[in-house]
Amino acid sequence: MRRKLAAGNWKMNGTGDSLGELAALAESHPGPAADILICPPATLLSRAADTARGSAVAIGGQDCHANASGAHTGDLSAAMLKDAGASAVILGHSERRADHGETDAQVCAKAEAAMAEGLTAVICIGETLAEREAGDTLKVAGTQLAGSVPASASGANTVIAYEPVWAIGTGKVPTLEQIAEVHDFLRAELTIRFGAETADSIRLLYGGSVKPSNAAEIFAVSNVDGALVGGASLKAADFSPIITALETA
Numbered sequence: 001m002r003r004k005l006a007a008g009n010w011k012m013n014g015t016g017d018s019l020g021e022l023a024a025l026a027e028s029h030p031g032p033a034a035d036i037l038i039c040p041p042a043t044l045l046s047r048a049a050d051t052a053r054g055s056a057v058a059i060g061g062q063d064c065h066a067n068a069s070g071a072h073t074g075d076l077s078a079a080m081l082k083d084a085g086a087s088a089v090i091l092g093h094s095e096r097r098a099d100h101g102e103t104d105a106q107v108c109a110k111a112e113a114a115m116a117e118g119l120t121a122v123i124c125i126g127e128t129l130a131e132r133e134a135g136d137t138l139k140v141a142g143t144q145l146a147g148s149v150p151a152s153a154s155g156a157n158t159v160i161a162y163e164p165v166w167a168i169g170t171g172k173v174p175t176l177e178q179i180a181e182v183h184d185f186l187r188a189e190l191t192i193r194f195g196a197e198t199a200d201s202i203r204l205l206y207g208g209s210v211k212p213s214n215a216a217e218i219f220a221v222s223n224v225d226g227a228l229v230g231g232a233s234l235k236a237a238d239f240s241p242i243i244t245a246l247e248t249a
């Protein structure tokens with residue numbers, strides 16, 4: 001059975017003051033029935049790892065470079081994230097694909113670098129509104145999945161997050177049928193590529209405007225193993241009920 005995962009992506013939000021939210025979250029979920037991951041901005045990684053040490057909350061980065069070291073001003077390697085206390089890293093988020101022109105091949109190379117350091121790669125895919133309206137949702141999902149997920153993917157080192165771009169930060173959520181369609185498709189594609197055993201061990205998260213009010217119904221959808229949450233992960237009071245909904249799903 002796949003263990004459920006509640007992952008929070010703080011994006012470019014948070015300073016030292018935000019660590020109180022992390023501490024409160026960890027305190028509220030001492031022995032959770034789901035994995036909990038918080039991905040703060042890189043400036044907070046080591047302090048967040050200190051705050052979460054000994055708790056059930058794991059810490060992750062939001063990006064890494066594909067190379068192990070070198071002349072890449074402003075970038076961080078997977079080894080640096082690990083050194084700062086991360087055990088996972090979000091890769092290929094649509095905001096990075098849009099803001100930094102990241103391609104599937106680059107995301108794949110970053111995922112390989114992350115896995116080589118023992119980090120779990122949380123690989124994000126998802127269609128734009130124009131792609132959905134053109135009827136290309138599954139085509140886009142399939143292409144991004146094939147191009148972004150390395151051959152070495154396993155349940156231990158890979159999580160896939162389906163995040164429709166048009167649902168991120170907008171309050172718009174796909175219908176439960178639409179979420180099920182994509183998640184069932186992703187599971188089937190993973191099965192074709194990796195075989196049933198590996199495919200069944202890789203967790204599929206939904207992301208995009210997940211809130212305490214809609215979490216339970218989303219978590220009841222076929223092949224949804226958790227969520228990647230943006231805005232509602234910033235406050236323990238918002239993220240905590242999402243974790244509870246996942247634990248009881």
Ligand SMILES: O=C(CO)COP(=O)(O)O
Pocket residue numbers: 009093163167168169170171207208209210228229230231232
């Ligand atoms: O992009 C997201 C998580 O990576 C989702 O963000 P929101 O939950 O704010 O819509």
